Amino acid sequence: MGTRPEQDDRFDTLAIVGVGLLGGSIALAARAQGAARRIVGIGRNRERLLKAKLAGVVDDVAVDLSSARDAGLVVVCTPVDRIVADVAAAASASPAALITDVGSVKGSVCRGVEQSTTPHGRFIGSHPLAGSEQQGWENATATLFQGRVCVLTPAESSCAEDVARLERFWGKLGMTVVRMSPEDHDRTLALTSHLPHAVASALAALLTAEDLTFAATGFRDTTRIAAGDADLWTPIFLNNAEAVTERIGQLARRLEQFRQALAAGDAGTVQRLLEEGRRGRESLNP
Amino acid sequence: MGTRPEQDDRFDTLAIVGVGLLGGSIALAARAQGAARRIVGIGRNRERLLKAKLAGVVDDVAVDLSSARDAGLVVVCTPVDRIVADVAAAASASPAALITDVGSVKGSVCRGVEQSTTPHGRFIGSHPLAGSEQQGWENATATLFQGRVCVLTPAESSCAEDVARLERFWGKLGMTVVRMSPEDHDRTLALTSHLPHAVASALAALLTAEDLTFAATGFRDTTRIAAGDADLWTPIFLNNAEAVTERIGQLARRLEQFRQALAAGDAGTVQRLLEEGRRGRESLNP
Numbered sequence: 001m002g003t004r005p006e007q008d009d010r011f012d013t014l015a016i017v018g019v020g021l022l023g024g025s026i027a028l029a030a031r032a033q034g035a036a037r038r039i040v041g042i043g044r045n046r047e048r049l050l051k052a053k054l055a056g057v058v059d060d061v062a063v064d065l066s067s068a069r070d071a072g073l074v075v076v077c078t079p080v081d082r083i084v085a086d087v088a089a090a091a092s093a094s095p096a097a098l099i100t101d102v103g104s105v106k107g108s109v110c111r112g113v114e115q116s117t118t119p120h121g122r123f124i125g126s127h128p129l130a131g132s133e134q135q136g137w138e139n140a141t142a143t144l145f146q147g148r149v150c151v152l153t154p155a156e157s158s159c160a161e162d163v164a165r166l167e168r169f170w171g172k173l174g175m176t177v178v179r180m181s182p183e184d185h186d187r188t189l190a191l192t193s194h195l196p197h198a199v200a201s202a203l204a205a206l207l208t209a210e211d212l213t214f215a216a217t218g219f220r221d222t223t224r225i226a227a228g229d230a231d232l233w234t235p236i237f238l239n240n241a242e243a244v245t246e247r248i249g250q251l252a253r254r255l256e257q258f259r260q261a262l263a264a265g266d267a268g269t270v271q272r273l274l275e276e277g278r279r280g281r282e283s284l285n286p
Numbered sequence: 287m288g289t290r291p292e293q294d295d296r297f298d299t300l301a302i303v304g305v306g307l308l309g310g311s312i313a314l315a316a317r318a319q320g321a322a323r324r325i326v327g328i329g330r331n332r333e334r335l336l337k338a339k340l341a342g343v344v345d346d347v348a349v350d351l352s353s354a355r356d357a358g359l360v361v362v363c364t365p366v367d368r369i370v371a372d373v374a375a376a377a378s379a380s381p382a383a384l385i386t387d388v389g390s391v392k393g394s395v396c397r398g399v400e401q402s403t404t405p406h407g408r409f410i411g412s413h414p415l416a417g418s419e420q421q422g423w424e425n426a427t428a429t430l431f432q433g434r435v436c437v438l439t440p441a442e443s444s445c446a447e448d449v450a451r452l453e454r455f456w457g458k459l460g461m462t463v464v465r466m467s468p469e470d471h472d473r474t475l476a477l478t479s480h481l482p483h484a485v486a487s488a489l490a491a492l493l494t495a496e497d498l499t500f501a502a503t504g505f506r507d508t509t510r511i512a513a514g515d516a517d518l519w520t521p522i523f524l525n526n527a528e529a530v531t532e533r534i535g536q537l538a539r540r541l542e543q544f545r546q547a548l549a550a551g552d553a554g555t556v557q558r559l560l561e562e563g564r565r566g567r568e569s570l571n572p
Contacts, residue, residue, distance in 0.1 A: 129502040149499055178499060191492060192501045196508040199485055201563025202540040206477060206533070207570070213435055213464060215478045215570055216415040218511045222482040225504045226567040230560035237556055241548045247492070248545040252538055254488040259534040262527045270523055274516035277487025281512040284493070284501055 009168050011036040015071035015097075016058065017086050019043050021132060022102050023077035024057050024140030029173040032142040042067060052137045065089040068097065073169065075126075076101040081235035084112035091121035098162055100126040104193065106153045106182035108239040114155065122162050125153040125182060127189070128175060133227040146174035153182045190243035197233060198248060200226040295454050297322040301357035301383075302344065303372050305329050308388050308414070309363035310343050310423030311430035315459040318428040328353060338423045351375040354383065359455065361412075362387040367521035370398035377407035384448055386412040390479065392439045392468035394525040400441065408448050411439040411468060413475070414461060419513040432460035439468040476529035483519060484534060486512040 014036035016023040023041070030036045041058030042065060043049050049061035060067075065086070068074050074090040076083050080103045090099050099121050103109045106125045113123050130148040132139065150170040154163045167177045180188075204226035207215065237244055254273070261269035300322035302309040309327070316322045327344030328351060329335050335347035346353075351372065354360050360376040362369050366389045376385050385407055389395045392411045399409050414436040418425065436456040440449045453463045466474075490512035493501065523530055540559070547555035 129500060131502075131504075148502065151500070188497055188500050192497055192505045195492075196489060196505050198541065198544055199489055200508050200567075201560050202537055202544060203482060203485055204564070204566035205540060205559070205562040206481075206536055207566040209569070211474055211478055212569060214415060214437070214474050216417075216434065218417075219478045219482050220570060221507045221510050222486050223563075223567050223570075224507050226563040227571075228564070230557050230564055233560050234553055234557040237548055237560075238551060238553055241551065245545050245549050248541055248548075250492055251488055252541055252545075254491060255484065255534055255538055258484055258488060259531050259538075262523055262534075263531050265524060265527065267520055267524055271516050271520040273491070274487050274519050274523075276491040277509075277512040278490070278514070278516055280490035280493040281486075281509050283495070283498060284506060284509075285513075 011072035015068040015074040018077035024137030025144035028142035033172045035172045066093045088118040099123045105239040106185045110182040127151045150175040195247040297358035301354040301360040304363035310426030314428035319458045321458045352379045374404040385409045391525040392471045396468040413437045436461040481533040
């Protein structure tokens with residue numbers, strides 16, 4: 001396996017299925033980094049797609065996955081509960097294409113693709129850990145992935161050269177790529193992404209109109225991600241239910257420890273629990 | 287009660303007891319807004335105070351509250367469990383001064399001052415809803431209070447002119463002033479400030495070294511306030527224990543609802559709970 005010249009790595013056609021915040025940002029970043037010559041945006045709403053083309057986010061648009069047939073790489077950016085079907089459709093349209101996704105859960109997606117009765121071509125799961133509570137390609141930026149981590153979940157059957165090429169693609173977009181099993185990914189992200197969302201949402205839901213004046217930066221930061229689209233997050237949670245319910249249990253036990261210490265006026269335990277939290281948070285700022 | 291000319295409102299000497307992030311920011315803001323002619327910083331660590339003077343944060347320093355005797359206004363910015371004693375000391379040193387504090391709880395502080403056997407002069411509780419997980423006057427800024435809310439908790443015995451003057455002081459620093467009873471303040475802040483801190487802390491404490499790579503902006507934002515000083519937060523929690531334990535219970539019940547819906551694969555309930563969280567968060571962005 002010789003070293004390929006750098007230009008070989010550029011995809012002639014990159015197809016993005018689902019041109020929202022992530023899909024749009026991949027398009028912008030891939031163009032900015034010369035990762036693709038031509039970018040086709042595929043979706044269900046032709047009008048929105050044409051606006052994205054007009055805004056220079058994609059070069060061409062289509063409402064049909066058969067338009068992905070010339071693509072060297074197809075990135076499926078649809079909600080978690082639609083990924084398996086969209087990967088199958090892309091693989092049918094373009095059996096030779098490398099296919100990936102950006103779903104926040106990987107176990108159900110990778111199992112679903114593998115068990116799908118339709119051919120699944122050369123699929124490798126990805127999860128770029130970047131995003132925002134904002135939605136739509138209007139909020140997309142070419143720098144969304146800079147300095148962030150992308151998890152790749154190749155199967156044992158994945159071709160090593162495909163994995164390496166996909167790794168180089170995310171690398172060009174500015175990401176550090178980490179390989180994991182889909183199961184390890186889901187267990188870890190249950191803590192680092194799904195649990196914070198559940199907690200932020202529960203906290204935000206307690207707010208009443210009378211409290212608004214008194215919610216300062218602390219409340220705002222702690223609940224920011226709760227503004228995320230419930231339609232996108234519901235399938236994420238349902239597809240990682242086991243790991244998330246376990247994590248909610250862990251958090252609930254810790255909160256209950258804190259509540260009991262407070263109720264008992266046990267300053268030592270309150271201080272120790274807060275100190276453990278502080279150390280956990282500080283470990284994120286090396 | 288005639289209208290006073292604007293310059294009358296300037297305090298000749300402003301004493302700040304506890305020159306940390308908040309005390310330092312009050313000093314910088316009061317100078318920038320012409321709210322005081324001379325600012326004395328009072329604290330326990332003379333060396334740190336002298337550095338704050340050298341940095342131009344305060345004009346004079348003292349390690350003894352008797353140095354507040356010339357002050358027209360004393361702002362006590364010490365931790366919640368020291369406020370009552372510091373107010374009493376300031377009132378002894380300077381019986382004619384208007385005295386306030388910046389504590390995050392008001393019930394125990396106001397009751398403590400009122401019941402204190404030493405004279406408590408003209409004390410009115412304040413809580414400027416501004417701050418940061420950062421500490422020390424080195425992080426102080428003159429703009430910390432701009433556009434924020436300050437809660438005032440006057441007693442029935444408070445002199446109306448004192449309340450109005452204190453209101454104008456915080457107003458000059460850029461704050462919108464709201465009057466409340468200490469009890470209403472504590473109940474409301476239990477939700478908007480103390481509960482988020484407890485939750486962020488519990489979440490951050492679950493993080494292990496292996497998870498660090500996978501904690502992106504969502505986890506970081508949700509746990510940011512957990513980096514706050516445990517020494518400052520322990521007395522805040524202990525002094526608002528009843529309201530906070532009740533709020534923790536509310537949050538725990540909501541999380542348990544969510545956990546059960548997930549475990550049952552109940553998409554409708556998961557979506558509804560997330561939607562309620564989204565609406566709560568959106569209500570903060572009018």
